[in-house]
Amino acid sequence: MREFLRTALRRLTGTRQATIDTIEPGSIMVSPRKPIEPFDVAAITEVLDLATKIGAVLLDSGTGAIDTQTQIKFVAGVYGLEDVDVDVTYNTIVVSARRGATLPPITTMEQVYYRSMDFTRLAQVDRLVRRIRDSGISPSTAHRMVDEIITAPHPYPHWVATVAWGAMASAISVLLGGQYLVAALAFLTTGATVTLNRRLNRIGTPVFFQQFAGGFIAVVPATLVFGASERLGVEIAPSQVIAAGIVVLLSGLSLVGSVQDAITGAPITGVARFFELLLMTGGIIAGVGVAIRLLEAAGIFLPTITTSTSFEAVELPVRVVAGAAAACAYALASYAEKRALGVAFLGGLIGTAVAASATFTSVGDVVANGLAAAFVGLVGGLLARRALTPPLVVAVAGITPLLPGLAVYRGLYGILSEQTLSGFTWMANALAIGCALAAGVTLGEFVARSLRRPQLPPRPDWIIRRRMAMRERPLRESRRWPPPSNRRWPPPPRRQPQDQPPRRQPQDQSPRQQPHDQTPRQPQDPATRPQAGGQSPWRQDRTPRPRPQDPPGRGRWRQPPEPPADRRPDEF
Incomplete structure (x- = not known):
């Protein structure tokens, strides 16, 4: 057990960082490319298009604007474009490469028309950026890989995602204190x-009305079962079912990304995302409110909601495990990879444990949830770096069980029950909890990133062993003096021209096959053509001979002189 804990601690404190950590200013680029010529418009356009496609996938998956901008600049810089301006807004990416003072810049733009929760696509793009950093893949190969990632189907069928969403709602209801029937x-x-929202999305229904339909469906079945529970003799709390449905609808919104953009220096994108978050939440509230009014008109009334959220200490393990299961189910419903499911489970376990433990103190819900989110961002970020999973996956999945679905329902119920002050108080509390969750996750990721600064990659063990072996290896015998006894001295004379073996006679070449600086060789007379087994006179003519002006033995092949008898070979 001690060795297991030591290994786990060493893995958590190792040198592997997330992709965004290793591309910060001052990081080491393993395979830099040479700069692209400013006149090569095709190469510049290819690199810019690749960078914008990668940025579009990151922005579509909920990555912050600053992190998206940093990774776009890094990809362009790896391929030789250093002077690049990147502008990332809510749904637009503009990348411009400067080519000096005399040439106009080249600009590309990419639109993000939709938001999708596909964590597998995000992880694949993250690994692609790592390959671009570490390997020498060409821009065309990277283009092909990005296109395959974008056009690839989801890793799981839709029914698996539907079951995962249902399992998440069940775990949230248990976290809120529900029983098996709930x-x-x-x-x-x-x-x-x-299932209904997926059908509405296929026909192009706006997201606001999808949220409205989800809020309406979350209320009606729970209220009908509550109305029939007295006759059936069962006890059910519809508020737990409704709150679980609201949490499921809230989990698909970019809460972390909106607050992270506002904190890290992208206020325009942060405000746009936050306004979208408020609008989609308004759709949920409208659907829940309309359903409650219609049921009251039909004579079915919901019970009064208690304001107490305390529970016994004995229930703490069950609720913590339920929160971890909800985080894992959310990761599966968002098409996360198998390696990310365990990390998401641990993130939800840590966040739920901290938040549930803080309820036994007097810190309040806002502080407790913010502290839990900070732990999720910190520990989840460290775990994600070891599993090669983007930290966003762990952060979003870890805080999902802590979303204020019950507070939103309480606020709406208070407003509809003519308890305006209480209703707006709970709404403000829900908004504060949401902001605390997003801010806590951002703080935790920042601390994790600060603890894991980009470092030089460690040398592999085989390189160290090889260098040590080379240092301990003795000098070769060829570098020693005197020479070994088996070495001949003086060296044997080189072969004379007459000792050369006969060269191979070249085949007859046609005029087209001959070089341009040679004239076609005239065919030989059959009478002078050598017979089989004889030697060609042409071959004898081609045999190199010493030049006439050179003395004998001093031609092209010279015989080394004999060393004097009174000198050693090393003095010669």
């Missing part, structure tokens, strides 16, 4: 909501 009802309600 968990089963939350599973069925969420499955119907996800």
Whole structure:
């Protein structure tokens, strides 16, 4: 057990960083390319198009604007474009490469028309950026890989994602104190909501109305079952089912990205994302409110919601495990890779444990959730770096069980029940909890990134062993003096021209096959053509001979002179 803990600690404190950590200013570029010529418009356009496609996938998956901008600049810099300006807004990426004072810049733009929760695509792009950094892949190869990532289908079928959403709702209901019947009802309600929203998305329905339909469906089944529970003799709390449905609808919104952009220096994108978040939340509230009013008109009333959220200490392990299961189910529903599911489970376990433990103190819900989110960002970031998973996956999955679905429902119920002050108080509390979650995750990731600064990669063990062996290896015998006894001295004379073996006679070449600086060789007379087994006179003519002006033995092949008898070979 001690060795296992030591190995786990060494892995957490190792030198592997996330992709965004290794491309910060001052990081080491393993395979830099030579700069692109400013007149090579095709090469510059190819690199810019590749960088914008990668940035579009990152922005579509919920990555912050600053992190997206940094990775776009890094990809362009690896391929030789250093002077690049990147502008990332809510749904637009503009990349411009400067070519000096005399040439106009080259600009590319990419639009992000949709938002998708596909963590596998995000992880694949993250690994592609690593390959661009570490390997010498060409821009055309990287283009092909990006296109394959974008056009690839989801790793799991839709029914797996639907089951995962239902499992997440069941775990959230257990986290809120529900029993088996509540968990089963939350599973069925969420499955119907996800299926309907998928159908509405295929026909192009705006997201606001999809959220409206989800909020409406979250209320109606729970209220109908509550109305029939008295006759069936069962006890059910519809608020737990409704709150679980609201959490499922809130989990698909970019809460972390909006607050992270506002904190890290992208206020325009942060405000746009936050306004979208408020608008989509308004759709959920509208759907829940309309459903409650219609049911009240039909004579079915919901029970009064208690303001107490405390629970016994004995229930703490069950709720912590339920929160971890909800985080893992959310990662599966968002098409995360298998290696990311365990990391998401640990992130949800840590976040839920910290938040649930803080309820036994007097710190309050906002501080407790913010502290839990900070731990999720810190520990989840370290775990994600070892699993080669983007930290965003762990952060979003870890805080999902802590989303204020119950606070939103309480605020809406208070407003509809003519308890305006109480309703707006709970709404403000829900907004504060959401901001605390996003800010805590951002702080935790920043601390994790600061603890894991980019470092020089460690030398592999085989390189160290090889260098040590080379140092301990004795000098070769060829470098020693006196020479070994088996070495001949003086060296044997080189072969004379007459000792050369006969060269191979070249085949007759046609005038087209001959070089331009040679004239066609005239055919030989059959009478002078050598017979089989004889020697060609042409070959004898081609035999190199000493030049006439050179003395004998001093031609092209010279015989080394004999060393004097009174001198050693090393003095010669």
